[in-house]
Amino acid sequence: MGTELAGRVAVVTGGASGLGAGIVERFLAEGAAVVFGDVATDAGEALAGRYGERAVFVSTDVAHPEQITHLVDTAVQRFGALHIMVNNAGVSGTMHRRFLDDDLADFERVMAINVRAVMAGTRDAARHMVDLGGGSIINVSSIGGIQAGGGVMTYRASKAAVIHFTKCAAIELARYEIRVNCLAPGHIRTALVASSATGMDDEAVAKFEAGIRATMRADRPLEREGTADDVAEAVLYLAGDRSPYVTGTILPVDGGTAAGKPMPKRSKPAPAAGAEAKS
Secondary structure (H helix, E strand, C coil), X not given: CCCCCXXXXXXXXXXXXXXXHHHHHHHHHCCCEEEEEECCHHHHHHHHHCCHHHEEEEECCCCCHHHHHHHHHHHHHHHXXXXXXXXXXXXXXXXXXXXXXXXXXXXXXXXXXXXXXXXXXXXXXXXXXXHHXXXXXXXXXCHHHCCCXXXXXXXXXXXXXXXXXXXXXXXXXXHHCEXXXXXXXXXXXXXXXXXXXXXXXXXXXXXXXXXXXXXHHXXXXXXXXECHHHHHHHHHHHHCCCCCCCCXXXXXXXXXXXXXXXXXXXXXXXXXXXCCCCC
16 A cells, blocks of 8 residues: 555545545545545445445435535544545536537536536535635546547536636635546546436447447557556546645646657568578
């Protein structure tokens, strides 16, 4: 076990699975006490049960701001302070074949979870961090908030809003020595892609996801797919003492996708004519 976060108290939303669970486990491995929330109660309780007293799960639906307040207050009451806040909980929008067919029926839900909950979590954490003399807040966006593209328009808009809010909050809270940064993961294998498919059977969902991931591979300069561990490592960097002068920044964790298109692969050059074969 590491000690990078020894003595620190962290809150993570959406911490029962996927990227959130990876962040929770990495923080615990580095010595932090972690209070995390999620709507997946069984998975959250099982995760907390594996780590003992330093891991506390609180059933939390971030669509309701008062539940975020309760989550944050629980951390302070249980461990006496709050040093790190990770606003990770998020949902995808419904995938439509074209924007003209989008009825925007999921707009309120996506915005409540992806934007309002981030704002509420940042606010509630900062209220405690002011008394502590500082802290680190990390908001999880997506490369979908950086790069324009078709499909899941509400999701893309919500993630772009998180990026701009993060910059604004960083300016507002800098006077209190509270750092606010944003992570923009991309092409990480989680259940989020499949969740955007609705009205499909299992076979159709699998085919849909395979097609999306094939497109991701074609757009990604690094060949390997990202993992939850890659994201957790980036969050750890922003959470601890390695980044004391970093605030208001957006860190893509996407294999270079936001930087630009990959170079076309080239075949190895043929041996020069007359070259002797090496034994």
